[in-house]
Amino acid sequence: MKIYSHPKSLRNVSTHYCPGCGHSLAHRLIAEVIDELGIREKVIAVAPVGCAVIAYDYWDFDCSEAAHGRALAVATGLKRVRPQNIVFTYQGDGDLAAIGTNETIHAANRGENVSVFFINNAVYGMTGGQMAPTTLLNQKTSTSPLGRSAAAQGYPLKISEMLALLPGVKYIERVSLHSPQEIMKTKKAIRQAFVNQIEGVGFSLVEILSPCPTYWGLSARESMAWIKNTMIKEFPLGIIK
Amino acid sequence: MPKITINKDKCKGCLLCVSVCPQRLIVVEDELNLRGIKPVKFKPGGKCVGCAMCAVICPDCCIEVYK
Amino acid sequence: MAKTKILMTGNEAIAKAAIDAGCRFYAGYPITPQNELIAYMANNMEKSAGVFIQAEAEVAAINMVFGASAAGARAMTSSSSPGISLKQEGISYIAGAELPALIVNIVRGGPGLGNIAAAQSDYFQATRSGGHGDYHCIVLAPASVQECYDFTGLAFNLADKYRTPVIILGDGLLGQMMEPIVLAKPQVSSLKSQDKPWALTGCKGRKANVVKSFYLKEGDLEKFNLKLQKKYQQIQLKEERYEELYVNDAKIVLVAYGSMARIAKSAVKALRGRGKKVGLIRPITLWPFPKQVFSKRLTSNEKYLVIEMSYGQMLEDVQLAICGRAKVEFLGRAGGGVPSEEDIMRKVNEML
Numbered sequence: 001m002k003i004y005s006h007p008k009s010l011r012n013v014s015t016h017y018c019p020g021c022g023h024s025l026a027h028r029l030i031a032e033v034i035d036e037l038g039i040r041e042k043v044i045a046v047a048p049v050g051c052a053v054i055a056y057d058y059w060d061f062d063c064s065e066a067a068h069g070r071a072l073a074v075a076t077g078l079k080r081v082r083p084q085n086i087v088f089t090y091q092g093d094g095d096l097a098a099i100g101t102n103e104t105i106h107a108a109n110r111g112e113n114v115s116v117f118f119i120n121n122a123v124y125g126m127t128g129g130q131m132a133p134t135t136l137l138n139q140k141t142s143t144s145p146l147g148r149s150a151a152a153q154g155y156p157l158k159i160s161e162m163l164a165l166l167p168g169v170k171y172i173e174r175v176s177l178h179s180p181q182e183i184m185k186t187k188k189a190i191r192q193a194f195v196n197q198i199e200g201v202g203f204s205l206v207e208i209l210s211p212c213p214t215y216w217g218l219s220a221r222e223s224m225a226w227i228k229n230t231m232i233k234e235f236p237l238g239i240i241k
Numbered sequence: 242m243p244k245i246t247i248n249k250d251k252c253k254g255c256l257l258c259v260s261v262c263p264q265r266l267i268v269v270e271d272e273l274n275l276r277g278i279k280p281v282k283f284k285p286g287g288k289c290v291g292c293a294m295c296a297v298i299c300p301d302c303c304i305e306v307y308k
Numbered sequence: 309m310a311k312t313k314i315l316m317t318g319n320e321a322i323a324k325a326a327i328d329a330g331c332r333f334y335a336g337y338p339i340t341p342q343n344e345l346i347a348y349m350a351n352n353m354e355k356s357a358g359v360f361i362q363a364e365a366e367v368a369a370i371n372m373v374f375g376a377s378a379a380g381a382r383a384m385t386s387s388s389s390p391g392i393s394l395k396q397e398g399i400s401y402i403a404g405a406e407l408p409a410l411i412v413n414i415v416r417g418g419p420g421l422g423n424i425a426a427a428q429s430d431y432f433q434a435t436r437s438g439g440h441g442d443y444h445c446i447v448l449a450p451a452s453v454q455e456c457y458d459f460t461g462l463a464f465n466l467a468d469k470y471r472t473p474v475i476i477l478g479d480g481l482l483g484q485m486m487e488p489i490v491l492a493k494p495q496v497s498s499l500k501s502q503d504k505p506w507a508l509t510g511c512k513g514r515k516a517n518v519v520k521s522f523y524l525k526e527g528d529l530e531k532f533n534l535k536l537q538k539k540y541q542q543i544q545l546k547e548e549r550y551e552e553l554y555v556n557d558a559k560i561v562l563v564a565y566g567s568m569a570r571i572a573k574s575a576v577k578a579l580r581g582r583g584k585k586v587g588l589i590r591p592i593t594l595w596p597f598p599k600q601v602f603s604k605r606l607t608s609n610e611k612y613l614v615i616e617m618s619y620g621q622m623l624e625d626v627q628l629a630i631c632g633r634a635k636v637e638f639l640g641r642a643g644g645g646v647p648s649e650e651d652i653m654r655k656v657n658e659m660l
Contacts, residue, residue, distance in 0.1 A: 077375020
């Protein structure tokens with residue numbers, strides 16, 4: 001008996017993601033949960049601008065593009081017109097927490113009944129490894145070549161903690177992809193965010209700490225260890241709200 | 242007996258599965274796959290316990306697990 | 309049966325017409341001089357089972373419209389010049405994703421924060437893809453409150469027909485003036501998914517739909533652009549609209565649109581009263597610009613006078629349409645200044 005296989009909501013194609021990239025994992029987990037909840041025919045996803053820009057080539061359900069940072073504005077339009085559908089956004093740290101901070105905060109504050117999957121890998125991947133709002137202090141990127149300094153570039157932005165202050169936000173959890181156990185916890189959190197939407201609870205966000213071996217300059221295995229030993233210190237896991 | 246199958250041409254060689262197999266039953270192939278990298282393979286004769294950790298961590302959905 | 313007339317502002321007429329035409333999604337941000345429009349929507353959209361959102365920003369508002377339109381609804385936003393500048397990103401994406409949408413610009417003075425007086429200084433922005441990329445919006449220029457009402461229904465129909473953003477280009481005078489209007493029943497498009505098979509409704513019983521403007525594979529974006537250009541050629545062929553007044557024997561033809569055309573019309577009538585052979589062409593679609601009306605009647609012994617509340621933007625389209633075959637002069641003021649009937653008559657007398 002097959003106990004672990006390819007989810008139906010994920011097309012059986014190779015992705016463009018680098019070896020060991022967390023996006024592939026997160027895509028798969030979302031597809032698995034959608035299959036398990038039986039909501040594939042009701043889902044409308046909003047893809048970001050960033051490495052996951054062509055997520056709609058991998059997911060086998062209705063998807064919209066959004067301009068960089070505008071996923072939650074697009075999702076607001078979709079969900080308000082079709083409250084019977086299940087609408088989620090999938091956004092990276094640059095998209096959600098830099099250029100789209102405004103859309104993120106206000107969609108959360110309106111308590112839009114959507115699910116948000118926020119991939120935090122502390123770097124801009126698609127454009128070649130520049131500093132992200134979530135880049136750690138001292139982390140080297142192509143635009144912080146000496147390491148991020150608080151004096152010049154500010155601190156890693158803790159958008160989940162910020163959003164947790166808003167009454168419109170019903171659920172925020174930070175999870176990680178660095179081990180099979182954490183991956184299963186991530187899946188559980190993704191499920192919770194969808195269940196909240198189905199039950200009409202309101203705005204739910206899952207922040208997923210995700211490896212970017214290519215722009216961290218580490219192997220896939222070392223990247224997982226870096227999340228576990230370094231990234232989690234700045235971005236502690238658990239239910240934030 | 243539990244077993245896994247690996248889609249070797251989808252494998253990108255990140256080796257995360259190798260790092261999590263409690264029985265150390267996943268090893269690197271000698272031959273290149275269609276992508277031009279050395280994919281992983283199941284060690285012939287190994288005793289899989291069906292924990293599915295390899296499949297859970299595989300970013301590219303290359304592994305199926307049977308029990 | 310007597311037709312009921314009601315008194316309303318241009319801004320309110322657009323809002324009412326939108327709801328009457330089946331618009332069920334409005335997102336906007338307050339900015340003068342179009343605030344009556346957003347207020348009307350706040351008061352009436354939900355009564356019509358539609359969605360009203362006061363967005364956190366112009367950028368968010370236009371992207372909400374993107375989402376609502378992708379979901380199959382008739383959707384719109386409105387603003388005034390500085391706000392429309394902010395919306396350009398979203399308008400480019402809407403054009404690129406081939407979504408129907410209505411964008412209303414009640415133009416004010418610029419550049420920058422400018423002022424809140426009526427102006428026509430956004431003609432270039434509206435008619436020359438204001439955002440990035442090779443695209444066009446259909447641009448309708450009403451000249452009365454009645455036309456504000458009528459053109460809004462038309463705008464939604466054109467948007468749906470061509471899957472393209474449509475702009476209503478008004479100005480502060482038109483938005484805020486009150487006139488009696490007759491409410492004709494605008495054509496209401498149904499929101500059934502079979503009419504918009506591309507819409508995102510959930511993939512039940514069909515393949516998954518994707519709404520996007522991204523074409524990464526070599527050659528694909530060029531192919532898509534050629535498809536867009538073909539659509540624009542069709543629009544250019546079929547949708548040119550204009551009004552003519554006394555042009556047949558005119559020695560001088562005035563060209564003006566929107567509020568400016570009202571003043572030009574008064575000047576034409578006054579000049580005709582004095583026996584002067586003056587006519588008027590009023591472009592109604594600014595894009596597609598009604599080139600044909602110029603080429604079909606052109607003789608070399610007439611002159612044109614383009615009049616705008618700007619320093620010569622539509623002027624370029626008139627010059628392109630006439631292509632050097634007749635003399636084209638210009639009269640314009642902006643930043644709150646409006647060429648008066650007397651200004652126009654003086655200029656015409658100089659030209660005669």
